Amino acid sequence: MDIALETEALDVRYGQIQAVRSINLVVPKACITALLGANGAGKTSTVMAIAGVVPNVSGKVSIFGQDMTGATPDTIIRAGVAITPEGRRIFASLSVEENLILAGAATTKSTTSAERRAMMMERFPILGERRRQLAGLLSGGEQQMLAVARALMSGPRLILMDEPSLGLAPQMVDTMFAIIEELRAEGISILLVEQNASLALEIADHAVVLANGKVAAAGTPSEIVGQDILKSAYLAA
Amino acid sequence: MDIWLQQFINALSLGGIYAMLALGLAIVFSIARLINFAHGEIMTFGGYGIFLSMALDFPILVTLTVGIAAAVVMALMMERVAFRAMRGASIISLLITSLAVSEILKVLFQNFISPRPVPISFPSLWSGSYQIGEMTIGVAPTVSIIVTISALGGLTFFLRHTATGMSMRAAAEDFEMLRLLGVRANRIIAVSFALSGLLAGIAAVIWTAQRGSVDPMMGTFPVLKAFIATVLGGLGSLNGAVLGGFVVGILEVLAQAFLLDSLAPYRDAIVLSIVIILLLIRPDGLLPARDGTRS
Ligand SMILES: Nc1ncnc2c1ncn2[C@@H]1O[C@H](COP(=O)(O)OP(=O)(O)O)[C@@H](O)[C@H]1O
Numbered sequence: 001m002d003i004a005l006e007t008e009a010l011d012v013r014y015g016q017i018q019a020v021r022s023i024n025l026v027v028p029k030a031c032i033t034a035l036l037g038a039n040g041a042g043k044t045s046t047v048m049a050i051a052g053v054v055p056n057v058s059g060k061v062s063i064f065g066q067d068m069t070g071a072t073p074d075t076i077i078r079a080g081v082a083i084t085p086e087g088r089r090i091f092a093s094l095s096v097e098e099n100l101i102l103a104g105a106a107t108t109k110s111t112t113s114a115e116r117r118a119m120m121m122e123r124f125p126i127l128g129e130r131r132r133q134l135a136g137l138l139s140g141g142e143q144q145m146l147a148v149a150r151a152l153m154s155g156p157r158l159i160l161m162d163e164p165s166l167g168l169a170p171q172m173v174d175t176m177f178a179i180i181e182e183l184r185a186e187g188i189s190i191l192l193v194e195q196n197a198s199l200a201l202e203i204a205d206h207a208v209v210l211a212n213g214k215v216a217a218a219g220t221p222s223e224i225v226g227q228d229i230l231k232s233a234y235l236a237a
Numbered sequence: 238m239d240i241w242l243q244q245f246i247n248a249l250s251l252g253g254i255y256a257m258l259a260l261g262l263a264i265v266f267s268i269a270r271l272i273n274f275a276h277g278e279i280m281t282f283g284g285y286g287i288f289l290s291m292a293l294d295f296p297i298l299v300t301l302t303v304g305i306a307a308a309v310v311m312a313l314m315m316e317r318v319a320f321r322a323m324r325g326a327s328i329i330s331l332l333i334t335s336l337a338v339s340e341i342l343k344v345l346f347q348n349f350i351s352p353r354p355v356p357i358s359f360p361s362l363w364s365g366s367y368q369i370g371e372m373t374i375g376v377a378p379t380v381s382i383i384v385t386i387s388a389l390g391g392l393t394f395f396l397r398h399t400a401t402g403m404s405m406r407a408a409a410e411d412f413e414m415l416r417l418l419g420v421r422a423n424r425i426i427a428v429s430f431a432l433s434g435l436l437a438g439i440a441a442v443i444w445t446a447q448r449g450s451v452d453p454m455m456g457t458f459p460v461l462k463a464f465i466a467t468v469l470g471g472l473g474s475l476n477g478a479v480l481g482g483f484v485v486g487i488l489e490v491l492a493q494a495f496l497l498d499s500l501a502p503y504r505d506a507i508v509l510s511i512v513i514i515l516l517l518i519r520p521d522g523l524l525p526a527r528d529g530t531r532s
């Protein structure tokens with residue numbers, strides 16, 4: 001099995017609080033791996049630790065076979081990782097286009113960046129239409145698309161998606177999940193964090209359930225679905 | 238009419254200096270969350286750069302370049318030596334660090350250069366004047382207004398139309414997200430310090446040209462006014478800093494020109510009172526920073 005991302009004994013601490021305890025996680029290439037769990041289970045902490053922006057992390061992280069333990073985010077992003085963070089965090093006071101321009105400039109040369117920008121406007125026509133609008137004025141769904149487009153500007157091979165469906169209208173959730181499946185079809189590996197477990201299990205190839213910062217279960221969706229462990233993990237919060 | 242126009246030009250010239258200093262403070266604050274009390278010493282160091290080049294008989298353009306470059310280098314060194322190690326510290330720790338940097342630099346200036354003012358003499362063309370109709374207008378304030386407007390215009394262009402400028406605006410909104418896109422934090426912070434140094438260096442050129450000397454405290458007072466300007470404009474707001482700088486400069490010149498002689502000693506107090514009244518009316522400043530809301 002080809003592996004995009006692997007963590008070994010990952011711990012995350014915020015002062016006295018230990019948010020993540022000894023997590024072993026494997027994200028195979030060109031697959032969707034769902035990371036599930038109740039609010040506060042440690043999903044976002046895990047993602048942010050992998051991305052290199054949490055200070056107190058121990059354990060090992062390797063990305064496409066390279067050891068990335070303790071690496072800074074710019075090294076991790078250059079290794080082929082992109083992130084759509086929880087809450088989207090698009091730059092509200094910049095235009096849609098500026099959001100994409102700065103994302104491209106961070107990692108690629110300007111000609112590649114311009115090509116990718118044109119591709120994004122084509123792929124997400126609504127972003128093309130609203131290119132000059134302030135990103136903060138987009139609807140929630142459009143902002144999530146912008147977050148995905150922004151992540152794609154670096155040409156990633158692995159995307160960490162933290163609750164992409166949060167706060168979206170049902171129809172928009174479907175669109176979002178269709179986009180995620182498209183990305184997988186393009187060969188991109190995906191770590192999909194979701195609170196909406198049943199939805200994520202529908203499209204995932206593998207799933208990991210977190211409870212109180214620990215791995216409570218792992219396996220294929222059919223192994224996980226309907227298990228007591230999933231229900232109890234959600235009730236544990 | 239004549240006196241009004243002349244005072245207006247003086248006000249714009251002084252306000253422009255405050256605006257550039259305030260903008261430098263605001264850029265660093267919006268990105269590094271640092272209130273840099275050592276900003277005045279960046280300007281002073283630029284002044285000493287000019288003094289040294291003049292002592293070495295450099296041509297005037299080289300002299301001005303050296304002065305501005307000295308301020309940029311000082312700003313970058315401050316970041317590298319003092320503030321980088323403190324990154325992520327509380328705003329109070331950073332503030333105290335910058336106060337320490339400021340005091341240390343002043344002592345170094347006193348001991349290694351001179352505690353007294355050292356002279357700077359710009360070409361005589363500078364102190365000349367010209368006529369428009371019946372009005373006599375000084376070369377110095379005219380040039381300083383043109384330079385200020387060019388600097389502010391250039392910076393606006395940089396922030397609006399270059400990818401680095403966009404990253405700087407994004408950094409003010411959500412620095413961590415910017416890093417998650419692969420942008421190197423050190424680079425963006427260094428650029429913000431370099432820009433603040435550039436603006437302080439340009440301010441140093443105009444200031445020393447008008448005063449004709451440099452001393453260890455040179456930057457202290459204009460930067461104090463610039464601090465007032467950033468608060469008046471709205472802390473962290475770049476447009477606010479520029480507007481605040483011009484407002485403080487205009488109030489100061491008006492107070493100087495039109496106050497009764499008996500009130501002259503209270504000039505700064507009167508200017509500050511007006512600033513406080515403005516802040517009572519608009520507590521977040523004249524043009525508050527858009528908070529980086531995540532929706
Ligand atoms: N910046 C932080 N400082 C302190 N505690 C935090 C911080 N971020 C998260 N936590 C705590 O860590 C635990 C896991 O949070 P998080 O990773 O956000 O969970 P999830 O994404 O699964 O909802 C929670 O108890 C949360 O309160």
Ligand SMILES: [Mg+2]
Nearest residue numbers: 043044045086
């Ligand atoms: Mg979360």
